[in-house]
Amino acid sequence: MAVTEAHTADAAELLEPTPGALMRGRIFGHAGLLIGGAVLVTIFLMALLAPYVAPHDPYDQVLSRKLIPPVWFDDPKTTWEHILGTDHLGRDYFSRLLYGARISLLIGFSAMLISGVIGTTIGVLAGYFGGRVDMVANFIITTRLSMPVVLVAIAVVSLVGSSLNVVIWVLGLLIWDRFAVVMRSATMQVRNHDFVASAQALGCSTPRIILAEIMPNIANHLIVVATLEMAHAIILEAALSFLGMGVQPPEPSWGLMISEAKGLMFFEAWLIFIPGAALFMLVLSINLLGDGLRDVTAPEGRN
Amino acid sequence: MAERILEVEGLSVAIPVPAGTLHPVEDVSFHVERGETVAIVGESGCGKSLTSLAIMDLLPSKARRTATKLELDGRDLTGLSEREMSDIRGNRMSMIFQEPMTSLNPAYTIGDQLTEALLRHRDASRAEARERAVWLLEKVGITGASGRLRQYPHQLSGGLRQRVMIAMALMCGPDLIIADEPTTALDVTIQAQILHLLAELQREFQTGLILITHDLGVVSRVADRIAVMYAAQFVEEGTARQIFEAPSHPYTQGLLACIPIPGKTARGAHLGSIPGIVPSLIGHIEGCHFADRCRHAMDKCRADDIAMRRGAEPGHRYRCVLTPEETAANMARQEREQRQEREAAQ
Amino acid sequence: MLPYLLKRLGVAILVALTVSLITFSMIYLSGDPAVALAGESATEGDIERIRLFYGYDRPILVQYLDWLGRALQGDFGQSHYLKQPVAEVIFARLPTTMMLGLFALIFALTLSIPLGVLAAIRPNSLIDRAALTIAVIGQAMPSFWFALTLMLWLGVYWRLLPITGSDTFWHFVMPGVALGYYITPAVMRLTRAGMLEVLTSDYIRTARAKGLRPMTVLFKHALRNAIIPVVSLAAVQFGFMLGGSIVIETIFAINGLGFLAWESILRADLPMMQAIVLVLSVFYIVLTFVADMLNAWLDPRIRVA
Numbered sequence: 001m002a003v004t005e006a007h008t009a010d011a012a013e014l015l016e017p018t019p020g021a022l023m024r025g026r027i028f029g030h031a032g033l034l035i036g037g038a039v040l041v042t043i044f045l046m047a048l049l050a051p052y053v054a055p056h057d058p059y060d061q062v063l064s065r066k067l068i069p070p071v072w073f074d075d076p077k078t079t080w081e082h083i084l085g086t087d088h089l090g091r092d093y094f095s096r097l098l099y100g101a102r103i104s105l106l107i108g109f110s111a112m113l114i115s116g117v118i119g120t121t122i123g124v125l126a127g128y129f130g131g132r133v134d135m136v137a138n139f140i141i142t143t144r145l146s147m148p149v150v151l152v153a154i155a156v157v158s159l160v161g162s163s164l165n166v167v168i169w170v171l172g173l174l175i176w177d178r179f180a181v182v183m184r185s186a187t188m189q190v191r192n193h194d195f196v197a198s199a200q201a202l203g204c205s206t207p208r209i210i211l212a213e214i215m216p217n218i219a220n221h222l223i224v225v226a227t228l229e230m231a232h233a234i235i236l237e238a239a240l241s242f243l244g245m246g247v248q249p250p251e252p253s254w255g256l257m258i259s260e261a262k263g264l265m266f267f268e269a270w271l272i273f274i275p276g277a278a279l280f281m282l283v284l285s286i287n288l289l290g291d292g293l294r295d296v297t298a299p300e301g302r303n
Numbered sequence: 304m305a306e307r308i309l310e311v312e313g314l315s316v317a318i319p320v321p322a323g324t325l326h327p328v329e330d331v332s333f334h335v336e337r338g339e340t341v342a343i344v345g346e347s348g349c350g351k352s353l354t355s356l357a358i359m360d361l362l363p364s365k366a367r368r369t370a371t372k373l374e375l376d377g378r379d380l381t382g383l384s385e386r387e388m389s390d391i392r393g394n395r396m397s398m399i400f401q402e403p404m405t406s407l408n409p410a411y412t413i414g415d416q417l418t419e420a421l422l423r424h425r426d427a428s429r430a431e432a433r434e435r436a437v438w439l440l441e442k443v444g445i446t447g448a449s450g451r452l453r454q455y456p457h458q459l460s461g462g463l464r465q466r467v468m469i470a471m472a473l474m475c476g477p478d479l480i481i482a483d484e485p486t487t488a489l490d491v492t493i494q495a496q497i498l499h500l501l502a503e504l505q506r507e508f509q510t511g512l513i514l515i516t517h518d519l520g521v522v523s524r525v526a527d528r529i530a531v532m533y534a535a536q537f538v539e540e541g542t543a544r545q546i547f548e549a550p551s552h553p554y555t556q557g558l559l560a561c562i563p564i565p566g567k568t569a570r571g572a573h574l575g576s577i578p579g580i581v582p583s584l585i586g587h588i589e590g591c592h593f594a595d596r597c598r599h600a601m602d603k604c605r606a607d608d609i610a611m612r613r614g615a616e617p618g619h620r621y622r623c624v625l626t627p628e629e630t631a632a633n634m635a636r637q638e639r640e641q642r643q644e645r646e647a648a649q
Numbered sequence: 650m651l652p653y654l655l656k657r658l659g660v661a662i663l664v665a666l667t668v669s670l671i672t673f674s675m676i677y678l679s680g681d682p683a684v685a686l687a688g689e690s691a692t693e694g695d696i697e698r699i700r701l702f703y704g705y706d707r708p709i710l711v712q713y714l715d716w717l718g719r720a721l722q723g724d725f726g727q728s729h730y731l732k733q734p735v736a737e738v739i740f741a742r743l744p745t746t747m748m749l750g751l752f753a754l755i756f757a758l759t760l761s762i763p764l765g766v767l768a769a770i771r772p773n774s775l776i777d778r779a780a781l782t783i784a785v786i787g788q789a790m791p792s793f794w795f796a797l798t799l800m801l802w803l804g805v806y807w808r809l810l811p812i813t814g815s816d817t818f819w820h821f822v823m824p825g826v827a828l829g830y831y832i833t834p835a836v837m838r839l840t841r842a843g844m845l846e847v848l849t850s851d852y853i854r855t856a857r858a859k860g861l862r863p864m865t866v867l868f869k870h871a872l873r874n875a876i877i878p879v880v881s882l883a884a885v886q887f888g889f890m891l892g893g894s895i896v897i898e899t900i901f902a903i904n905g906l907g908f909l910a911w912e913s914i915l916r917a918d919l920p921m922m923q924a925i926v927l928v929l930s931v932f933y934i935v936l937t938f939v940a941d942m943l944n945a946w947l948d949p950r951i952r953v954a
Contacts, residue, residue: 142660143667146930146937148892151910152675155922158914159678235791239896242793243911258794265797266805276794284789291785361857385863393860400858405851409950410873420859455949471859 026296033292039285047101055081056092058099058252066090070270084274087257088264093271096252097278103253104234104282107168111233114172116226119179124218126180127187128210134184141180149174153236154245167246171233178232182225186218193217220297227290231283238279254279308478308511309335309358309396313371316350316357323585327353329535332611335479335511340502342514342522342543344558345532348581351515354532355481358513359398360388376478394424396479397472401487403464407456413467414452420474432474439470443500462493466500473504479511486521498525519562523547528618531555534592535584537611541619551614551621553597553630591623599625599633653945661938668930669720673713675926676919681705716923725924730916735924739906743928745815746905749898750891752825753832758883761833765840765879766872769848780841784834792893796827796900813902824901828894832886839882843875850874877947884940888933 027033046053068077070085070093078085084093126137153170160166190196191214199209238255240246247253249260254275261271316328327350335341343351357368360380373380375396380388392398400406407416417439418432427435433452440448443466456464465485472480482501486494502525505512516522522529522543529546531539531554539552550556560575579596582588590605591597597604603624611620615627625633676682683700684691691699700706704715719726725735760783768780803823804812811820847853848871856866895907902908906925913921945951 139660139664139667142937143664143671146664146668146888146933147671148889148895148926148929148933150893150895151907151926151929154895154911154914155675155926156678158917159675231789238791239793242791243896243899245914255791255793258797262797265801269801272794272797272801276791276798279791279794280789283791284785287785287789359858361854389857389860389862391860392858398858400851400855402851406855408852408856408870408874410948411870419861419865423859423861423865455953457950458953468855471855 023296030292030296032288033296036285036288036292039281040289043101043282043285044105046098047105050098050102054095054098056095058091058095059250060091062090064090067268085270087261087271093274096257097274100252100254100257100275101278101282103247103251104237107164107171107237108230108234110168111171111175112226112230114169115176115229116179118173119176120183120222123180123183124187124210124214127184128191128214137180137184141177144177150236150239153240154243157240157245162245162248164247167237167240171236175229175232175236178229179225182221183218186221187214190214190217224290224294227286227293231286234283306336307334308337308376310372310374311358311370314354314357314373315369316353316362316366318366320585326584326587327535328357331537333530333537333540335513337478337511338505338509339527340505340512340514340525342516342526342529343532344516344519344522344529346517346581349532350535351532352483355398355483355513355515358481359392359396390424393420394475395477396481397477399468399472399480399482399485401484403461403468403488406468407464409456412452413454413456417471417474420471424475435474436470439473442504443470461489462497465489465497469501469504473508476508477510479513481513481515483515519558531558534581536592536622538593539621541614545614545616545619549615549627551619551627552623553599554593556630598637599630654942657938657941661934665931665934669717669927670713672923672927672930673716676923682919720927726920728918728921730913730918735920738909738921739924739928742904742906742909745903746891746894746907749821749824749828749894749903749905750887752821753829753890754883754887756825756829757833757836761837762840762879765837766844768841769844772845780837784837787830787834792827792831793896793900795830796824796897799823799827800900815903815905824897824903828890828897831893832890835886836879836883839879840875843878844871847871847875877944880947881940881944884936884943888936891932892929
């Protein structure tokens with residue numbers, strides 16, 4: 001077991017490929033990025049085209065057809081009309097799954113946008129100006145971090161009332177911390193570079209420096225955190241809906257579907273397995289994409 | 304007790320890299336006698352550090368070491384398992400590294416790190432180990448030694464830390480110490496002190512010392528014998544006097560010409576430089592490694608691998624097809640031709 | 650180290666005060682708390698009486714200071730629903746959540762630290778990929794789904810463990826695993842990254858050159874340094890876990906603080922809700938403070954100036 005690295009002689013200089021070719025090579029060589037991206041795009045397309053792809057209306061209750069298992073089960077009730085079976089109210093599970101993807105993606109994306117704007121603003125300002133601004137920003141971040149997210153989210157939703165908008169805004173106003181922390185340290189690193197100093201010496205206004213000099217150089221961090229926080233928002237929404245404090249019935253939120261099936265899971269386990277697997281795949285693909293982007297844009301930052 | 308504490312013959316290191324196989328150490332042979340200092344001199348990247356790591360078997364996992372002979376005090380080191388090697392390291396032979404600022408563990412006291420070296424290899428008590436640590440710290444010139452044991456590395460300066468490293472290397476009374484650029488990271492004034500210290504200790508304990516450095520000036524004061532290394536090979540070997548007075552390999556000659564010598568170098572004279580860059584060590588290099596930068600290079604230099612040949616005096620060897628007289632004659636002729644060209648151009 | 654300690658303490662107190670202010674003002678989200686309490690069929694007179702009884706007619710600042718003052722003395726008011734002092738109920742249920750959290754933490758550390766170390770010793774090997782896979786799966790899996798799946802397999806199909814309640818030690822195994830798995834990826838990744846970095850350090854090379862045994866080099870020298878950031882991360886993640894325990898506790902019917910929080914939210918028991926959020930937040934603040942101190946203590950460069 002060798003636990004040291006000696007300093008080897010420099011290898012001969014290889015011919016340098018162009019930056020574009022280098023990036024393309026990295027992207028297509030990264031299995032996680034490709035798989036994550038492919039699965040995410042697939043889910044996105046299916047969600048987008050749900051009205052055309054879904055075989056049934058997700059709200060349509062046909063009580064005579066309730067609790068039909070998915071087609072691969074060895075049960076006389078199964079039918080190809082309901083590939084993934086039906087729930088306790090006779091609603092087609094596949095259709096609900098597709099429409100549920102819309103909810104997850106919509107909430108995930110919107111909450112990510114809101115938290116991204118808040119967090120990036122705080123982080124960049126803190127990183128750029130330093131001093132008192134940084135102190136205040138750190139204080140705000142620490143305060144936010146001290147509050148249990150799920151608990152506060154549930155409490156707020158219960159007091160204000162639950163709807164799609166409320167969930168989006170509550171999540172967006174709560175999960176901006178990672179944006180702030182990462183953007184702050186990224187800004188601090190870039191801030192001391194010479195090109196910022198020369199922009200200042202040229203008399204560029206602060207907003208211009210931030211937008212034109214700093215932002216492009218920290219954009220890669222932003223994208224990575226954005227993907228990871230979108231996944232985070234999706235899981236949080238599912239947890240909220242699971243506890244009854246998120247999207248309300250009859251909406252087909254995956255978390256809600258699991259919650260509704262909780263009481264039946266001992267005999268109809270697929271009812272929780274299917275939405276859970278969908279959540280898992282969606283979040284996994286987003287995480288793989290995010291990790292892949294991080295690897296590809298800043299390989300030194302990773303092991 | 305052998306006279307020769309270290310015998311190395313045909314030592315080579317190969318490292319697979321994406322572009323092929325790197326050969327940073329090729330066919331290195333030398334010996335170190337008890338109580339003598341052998342300096343390995345060469346520029347960055349010539350392979351001198353890897354040579355020492357190869358002897359200690361501390362190479363990176365991908366590297367492959369081969370040697371016709373590698374013996375420490377008569378004991379063959381080539382077939383040893385990792386466990387057997389670890390019994391020898393720090394015990395019969397130890398190593399001092401270049402970076403004193405980062406070579407000590409920041410989480411443990413100096414005393415802890417010193418005593419663990421002894422406790423690992425000897426059946427001593429903690430008290431005995433501490434006693435020896437204090438004794439050695441005083442030997443390396445650190446005052447208030449017993450108090451120092453409780454201090455942490457970050458509380459000491461670079462020079463002090465390097466002294467601690469030296470003390471640590473001596474804890475088990477090794478037969479051989481390898482010092483890899485021990486003074487490079489230190490202030491010039493401290494450098495002299497550390498070198499002086501090493502020489503003194505070496506004489507007192509009669510250990511062999513391999514001193515690795517890129518600084519010929521350092522070497523002239525301390526070394527008994529010098530080996531000049533270039534591009535993975537030893538190109539010249541001899542006593543300090545032989546190397547400085549009768550450099551026989553064009554690279555050595557070039558190196559010496561680069562150093563201004565007080566009293567000898569005339570005011571306003573050109574300082575030498577060696578044009579060109581070090582060759583890539585990936586794959587096999589046909590012939591002399593220095594050929595591309597050598598002003599005397601001929602076809603036969605590139606034809607076959609050049610072996611070491613005997614120099615004017617016993618113990619002096621060098622790796623060149625020409626003799627010193629031939630290179631001297633070459634240089635005189637070239638200078639004449641240059642002078643003639645300059646005169647013709649006027 | 651003392652000035653550092655005092656400064657961190659000062660910040661912690663300020664943060665706690667801010668959190669208390671936010672927590673307090675939460676009850677005004679639903680509009681008039683008196684109206685919310687009174688219910689749907691209340692008359693104007695009922696609402697007014699409730700307002701006077703609970704003191705909602707006073708200026709907000711006064712209400713806050715009064716609430717804060719009493720909270721500092723351990724009096725969080727009376728639970729609307731349970732007709733018991735809030736503090737009593739909370740501190741009765743707190744130990745259960747603590748035990749769950751501790752169980753989860755121990756599980757997480759026992760799994761992630763050795764995995765992280767092994768992965769770092771043999772990068773890109775089978776064990777490295779396995780560790781990374783566990784991390785990736787852990788981050789993508791919703792904890793409630795994992796909990797339900799565990800419940801189904803271990804509790805129902807194989808009947809190995811009890812599925813609800815918090816009576817015995819065995820009742821905490823599944824919830825502990827479900828909760829602990831949540832923080833395993835982060836801890837494992839940090840351990841792995843830290844070890845990889847430390848293993849290339851010069852002092853590790855020195856340790857090997859001294860002939861120390863591989864285990865000594867790995868644990869005494871490498872891990873000792875790599876673990877420092879992991880310790881503070883673990884403390885912080887413990888805080889997250891306590892906040893996230895609400896989901897696990899409701900699934901497994903564990904009678905802890907999280908379950909209590911959910912019940913009181915459903916019942917609009919405002920004083921209870923406020924108190925729980927405040928208690929958990931303060932606990933988190935204390936944890937981060939402790940983590941900072943641990944961090945400083947473990948690193949001699951900070952501890953011994």
